[in-house]
Amino acid sequence: MALSDYQLRNALSYGGSSGEETVTYNYRVPVADWKTFIPAFGASLVDSFLGTVYFQNYTRPSIAEDDAYVLLSLTYADNLGRSAIVNKEDNANVWLPVPSTFEKPLEQAVAYKTKWNYDLYQLKSSSLATPAWQGTATDISDGTGEVWLWGKDSPGDDWKLQEVKTKPGIEAWVAPAFASQYHFWNATYAVVVAVLEAVATRVTPAQTFGYPGEWLVTAVTINEDGNRYKGTVEFTNATVWDHELYS
Secondary structure (H helix, E strand, C coil), X not given: CCHHHHEEEEEEEXXXXXXXXXXXXEXXXXXXXXXXXXXXXXXXXXXXXCEEEEEEEEECCCCCCCCXXXXXXXXXXXXXXXXXXXXXCCCCEEEEEEEEEEEEEHHHCCCCCHHHCCEEEEECCCCCCCCHHHHCCCCCCCCCCCCEEEECCCCCCCEEEEECCCCCCCCEEEEEEEEEEEEEEECCHHHHHHHCCCCCCECCCCCCCCCCCEEEEEEEEEEEECCEEEEEEEXXXXXXXXXXXXX
């Protein structure tokens, strides 16, 4: 069905300022397809009052789980205005290398020491000096629970605190990373949506800039850019991404 088939009766509103007149049309469209009804920026139609008008923007509908139809509002103006701004042609695209960061567990730091984020406890019935491995351990295996025990919190009344963690409250660190960003422009919203990838999926970008390893989609955005929609996908590189967490 055509968009006009979904137009609500007497659902027009006129406005405008600074020499520009606008009209907003309201439609009750199927929720599953609402994005496909958004015209390209600058698309024209003939309004009975203003004459030829040009599409400027839309109001994103609020969608409830049980909605079969939603209200979509499209605003047109009697001059091209922003629609005349052509920043990019349809299907223009570019890849950009982007320095990035992401958080990693403290235990994955190259110089990690257990004492950074673990306290060392000794049995109350014991009175030994702090062992040398407390300053060099990189895991909790030395704290067997017989006399010594590593812990982030008190293990109970039978234990006394021997050494306090040196980096309290810190469980992660910001690691350098590399990202590849894909930018894509088109006047039609649905076309831009179709080239985007799902966030948190493992996808190798077409442009890796020579970086080995695996890639994860970490950000996806759609913005209005002049008379085009601009889609951006960011792929972040790592030696390996957990295959159980990310498909």
